[in-house]
Amino acid sequence: MAPTRSEYSCGVTGAQPRLPRYREIAEELRAAIEGGEFTEGASLPSENDLSERYGVSRGTIRQTFAFLRAAGVVSSRQGARRQVLLGGPHTQPMTELVSFSRWARSVGEVPSSRTISTGIVVPSPFVAERLGLAEGDSAFHIERVRLLSGVATMVESTYYPQRLAAPLLAMDLDAESITDRLEEYGIVFVDAEHSIEAIAASDRVAILLDIDTGTPLLRSIRRTTDPVGEVLECSFDSYVGSAVAFFVRNSVAVGAVSRVKTTPR
Amino acid sequence: MAPTRSEYSCGVTGAQPRLPRYREIAEELRAAIEGGEFTEGASLPSENDLSERYGVSRGTIRQTFAFLRAAGVVSSRQGARRQVLLGGPHTQPMTELVSFSRWARSVGEVPSSRTISTGIVVPSPFVAERLGLAEGDSAFHIERVRLLSGVATMVESTYYPQRLAAPLLAMDLDAESITDRLEEYGIVFVDAEHSIEAIAASDRVAILLDIDTGTPLLRSIRRTTDPVGEVLECSFDSYVGSAVAFFVRNSVAVGAVSRVKTTPR
DNA sequence: AAGTGGTCTAGACCACTAC
């Protein structure tokens, strides 16, 4: 039988693209969990309960749970009710993970930045390969110190493909979120790879962050791509070790993390 | 209509539980990708192609891709063919992420370990909370140095609930994989949370790892639970920073990683 | 305009859990 939702197609409120039904339900459940209606370890209603309650098919409810599970909010095992996996850091990861500004605001801090240098450079082979450039091709480079409510927290050294140089040069790098502004240009970050390691602060970075040389830094090397798979940036983010951590939740079913042996570069 | 697979129920070969069809197909596709049949960025066959080729419904193929996508193997966007997201570190993360031994073998190294201490302790409130213990309750503690082909690579300090003390005491900790052995007891690790940060090596850890005090370490605090949600371990793993990194791939759709502000402990 | 992935329905059987 055909779907019964007469309002199946997009609303014309003009606002946002409207979430699919299974996402709406996911957000309601997430809100209920964060609101304390279901505490950590509590059992959630069954799929049949929910499909009746929301007037959707069981398949839709399963989509909802697949989403919440990937987000690390619930666990499930065959035969038993699903359980809540503690609140933990709330998750809206992709955008927040890529944008320092958005993340900072989401944790209640005021983000700011101090630009150290910008310009066209010929990147190292390591970066060139990740940007998909031929050897000798140049890239646009920005180096910034990022501050959390006034405290220097990270040094960010980012390489962009040349085609992004124009919009980037037109921005006030210290005042706006690059990610937000690029989004207005229709440039969207959809996939990212992060390599997370611990390194010692170089003299240069130590001065920028106002710490001692050799202090442990948490460095994330990130490569971000757009919907078509084109590389948008390759960034080296060095965080003051004592200020930031990465948090990962994974289950047998969903695995996006792995441990790798580093080969000296 | 009912499913047409007459062999729908489990085979009786007695071997392993047999993978569901969608996983079998996923492994075939993964093998094709790793075998170079589809290179990075290549387009994959359409869902209709594959459902015909494998003689399954489109829904099953979609399950296959949901799995591969969560594993970070493929990307997808509405309207276009799915693409291969580079080989990267091969993924069988959960088990490998939890077991140092399995991981070491999977990267072609020989794992070994040197036990520093074992015993019943009253853990810190931080650990007690994570193990789900009341204040003052005791836990079983094991501290080991882990070596990769003879090189000290990590110090592992793990707390287990008391009920695991018996099986643990019966093992030869330096010779066997705890994870593997516990699995034989029917104890399975299904969910894990990792907090990843950079710290400086203490005097004690420096001696154990044969490095200088203050050297950057990559520390992962892990909490692992079984299918019912009972905590199985809380572990502090400190890796020599130059030896190991964590690798994460995430997309807008699947987010298991987040960045957190650390509060000094 | 044709093709592709995204969303949704309705119904079936199975494996496992809990009582």
Next chain:
DNA sequence: TAGTGGTCTAGACCACTTG
């Protein structure tokens, strides 16, 4: 044994991309 989640089918319409 009843209930729950896991797997699978068959078919529908939609939003989006590509030629």
